[in-house]
Amino acid sequence: MEDLVLVAREGKIATVTINRPNQLNALNGATIAALSSTMVELESDDDVRVIILTGSGEKSFVAGADIKEFANYSVEEGKELARKGHETLFNLIENLKKPVIAAVNGFALGGGLELAMSCHVRVASDNARMGLPEVSLGVIPGYGGTQRLPQLVGKGKAMEMIMTAGMIKADDALQWGLVNYVVSQDQLMEKCVEIASKTVANSGVAIATAMKAVNAGFQTGVNGFEAEIDAFGEAFGTDEFSEGTTAFIEKRKPEFK
Known part of the structure; x- marks a missing residue:
């Protein structure tokens, strides 16, 4: 079985890659757990100063949560799913002592966009598509989307994105303040490393x-x-x-x- 999360180190920068390309890097329970333990490990590693988070391949950062896992959950199981996700990964990243840069390489939908929003900086490739499609499934964003999206793009745009369940293009995400930069796919990691390198030089x-x-x-x-x-x-x-x-x-x- 392939590792769900890959880690590469170069100098003081660690790149974490979600490695489920055949499932467009969808977040299942095992992947969330692997990401969580990886982040905790890197936070305590004195040789790492900045973390870059991305998805494998060029199609998808994270195309959402793995719906098959929770399609038959009860109310209480649904609450526990969201609570555990917040504590295990999304709040963990937001409150990490080291900066995490999201390299959004393609689709960032549902839990994928929520994961990117929990990071401290977001850089998107020009083919990236972002959205919170949960209401089209009869549910709402449960990994911080209703809270972090308004913080980044404002209440009105957040309401529109959530209500329509639609995807927005990278240029719109840049204009709305959802991402910091938009670059071509082949320049994505280069731009992230540039930001990380400037950060590493500081305290x-x-x-x-x-x-x-x-x-x-x-x-x-x-x-x-x-x-x-x-x-x-x-x-x-x-x-x-x-x-x-x-x-x-x-x-x-x-x-x-």
């Missing part, structure tokens, strides 16, 4: 803290400005702050550990 501790502060602003009952103030102050007590400021004063490049 990993500061980046992790900044991402946590940004996420705080989207949490109910949390004051994002207060979270930023606390995180900003705490940065002054880190070795990386000392190195960064010393390097600036000495007019040299910092060497972050």
Whole structure:
């Protein structure tokens, strides 16, 4: 049996590839579990600073969840499916201490788009198609789609995408703010590596803290400005702050550990 998830390392960048090309990389329970354990492992790997997440082949990032797995679920089983998905993978990625860049190479539908939206940056190939088709199956997005999509594209566009269950093209996704860049298929990984390389040069501790502060602003009952103030102050007590400021004063490049 082939591995559901492949990992390649180059320098401080790890590329994670969902490896179910014959199923357009659809997310089943086993794949979600494999992705989750891979992300946890990479987060604790000091040699990895940035993660790029993509799907195998050129047709699909992730074409959705594996519907056959849950077609006969009960109400309680449905709730548990969504809850477990949030905790195991989607919230895990969003709150990871290392940046995750989604290389959206083709279809990103349903759980696939929700997976891309849980990442910190999204780059799409020009053949990418994105959408949340769940209402056409009599269900709703259950892996964060009703929450993260409005954060990225606004309430009105999110309502339209969810209600129509339609796919949008990469250029529309760029215009709406759903993705950061659109490039040709053969330039997709190159663009992701470019962003990752710029990120690697900076303080990993500061980046992790900044991402946590940004996420705080989207949490109910949390004051994002207060979270930023606390995180900003705490940065002054880190070795990386000392190195960064010393390097600036000495007019040299910092060497972050």
